[in-house]
Amino acid sequence: MRLRLLLTGNELMAGDIIDSNSAMIAATIVPLGWQIEQKVTVGDQLTLLCEQIDSLCESADVLLINGGLGPTVDDLTAQALAQVTGVDICEHPQALQHLQHWCKRLGFSLSAANRKQAMLPRHCDIIDNTRGSAVGIRLVHKGCMVLATPGVPSELKYMLDDCIIPLLQSQFESDKIRIHRLGSFGLGESSIQQRITEQLPDWPADIDLGFRASMPVLEVKLSASNAISDDTLNYWHQRVAALLEDHLLGDIPISLPESLIQALRQNGKTLCTAESCTGGLIASQITSVAGASDVFPGGVVSYSNTLKQQLLGVSASSLELHGAVSQEVVLEMARGALAKTGADTVLAVTGIAGPTGGTNEKPVGTVWISWGDTQQLQSMQFTLAFERHNFQMWAAAIAMDLLRRQLLKLSPIASLAQRFKA
């Protein structure tokens, strides 16, 4: 199958947004053994759109269009498809019905702007969209199947999985590529590549190796075609897993909070948090995981010194003598949180996220982390000299990984975190 992709939107041409839809489409399509031959992006200009549709359909089997199905005047996909195929635009009864149901469900009345979304090329088929107002469009031009999809990522994802992939599979042969993904934390891409080169010199040519940084998690990807047996793929999967050592979190999808929650469950332990510079980010990441309530009763965001005293019982003298970013204070925060919440384990973080607030002695990026339980409460200082957002992300990630390692009785600290140790 020869498949091409056409993306439309002025926001894509002006650099206002980064196109993540085409990566999502590829990540859905490629594992089925199909390739995307070419990807073209143009702004919301009717002439250009028409030219591209016409030229991309030439000698292709499928043209997947993304974007331009919305209710506003710059949404031109339906009009371009009509023009290229030489038909007019008219109100599609099924699309109108969909819009009416959609608005009714949300309790809206159908506006004129929304009604525009039912104006489609005459005689086209529609592709169902249960997640949004815009239906997809399906028609044939120059023998090429044209599928137009909405730009909203969640709607696109549903339409791909539930409608487009089954449709393509019914019409074209697919050769299922098996993809194994391993999530890791605390090793860089070049370190992993070097370990593989050195320790696995006999890496098979038929298994593609790839990396994807989904910060702070690094994903290692093994892709095998039908030429490779399941046993062989599993063998190499295990070899990579072994080489990642305790930096392995598990099979993707797995996030750092998920792997910490798993470790807590395995040990029958609960967790509380006492956050200053991460400001609730750890709690928020933990509770983004469904079912976190099993292991996470809650925590405290003690951003000010006053709240460190009032909510966690940190002593005024420690704050005065050692400052809010100190081993004494992070340990008192941790002990305070354990005492106030009754949880089994704790993560406490205090640091200087910046851009201001640093001193010569404690520059921006300085952070103290404490983790463990009343029996084994540890603490460590790091220097994370990143801008604010990345500082918070890495502080939260390193903290969660330190507790995960203690719970699972692994080596105490990840390779990358070791480098940031103050």
Add this chain to the structure above:
Amino acid sequence: MRLRLLLTGNELMAGDIIDSNSAMIAATIVPLGWQIEQKVTVGDQLTLLCEQIDSLCESADVLLINGGLGPTVDDLTAQALAQVTGVDICEHPQALQHLQHWCKRLGFSLSAANRKQAMLPRHCDIIDNTRGSAVGIRLVHKGCMVLATPGVPSELKYMLDDCIIPLLQSQFESDKIRIHRLGSFGLGESSIQQRITEQLPDWPADIDLGFRASMPVLEVKLSASNAISDDTLNYWHQRVAALLEDHLLGDIPISLPESLIQALRQNGKTLCTAESCTGGLIASQITSVAGASDVFPGGVVSYSNTLKQQLLGVSASSLELHGAVSQEVVLEMARGALAKTGADTVLAVTGIAGPTGGTNEKPVGTVWISWGDTQQLQSMQFTLAFERHNFQMWAAAIAMDLLRRQLLKLSPIASLAQRFKA
């Protein structure tokens, strides 16, 4: 100037990485009054690359190529450019010198793989790269200036700013585009479009109007060329601002937490949080803003009922009689947080994020929000029937907006939030 973009890389076609380079190129080019007409992405295949270079040069002034200049066998840009222009590949003395300096600086010896990066189309010019080993390539094909740049974002950025933009400005007229961006919350794209159509029927053709959803904030963008005076652009900016009413947060970059922090500062008030189902997301968003400590001493994440009692003083009887997701409990959480933290204002949230935990009476998506101060403590129930991640995002956004509105004495609730009211 007619400018086109060609991106190359198998990783871009397989969905392994998201292309951020083309957005960076556009964000650099477009404010100078140039447009990118078309963007094509292909994998590392020589034939396809050659075809695309040849066809994109047709009737364009500039073709900017990104990627394929690295040291590995799948880096094919130099080879493709030689083939298309009908010359051979040879070792470029300046490029070799650059590589030798580069390796010396890093203390490496020049490897055969690296030396490949000096093999360029005969007679081409090079573009300097002080950040990496790969020099850029400059040549002319079919009267079109072709500029090949490296895929590493930091190297590309430098090459654009220091070499390519000055080069283009010396050869082509540029017309500085002025862009105004307004951030809004609580109106959908189609509602804003409809307001503009109805209330501003005399919208000038010379000001482009665009939308960008950066959930939960919706950005409205006005782009004006030199044909429009500053006064005229400001006039239409004000008209759009007026039409957004109290859904306007301010000029971009502004986020919902930033606009809440501004409103708190204007009123000289501090804020605390008491979060159950949002699990620290509000605190985390507030503290992602530099300088939040002025107005945010901290808060409590009371995910379990026990912690609602222990940390916030919610009564066991309210929990038993009304359940954790109830008006009584959200108000007790809010009052508890105000009392324990001493802050002036509060945001409290309790709800059912799902996917489990719903009942017939209180389905997944049910959420109670309380906001205000001891004088005026309000509460409201919403139904946010989204999956977990979006549920948390909308609950946090609506909560922050409700308090912003109270502080600024605006109408009590955003149009979109009104629709979600239970």
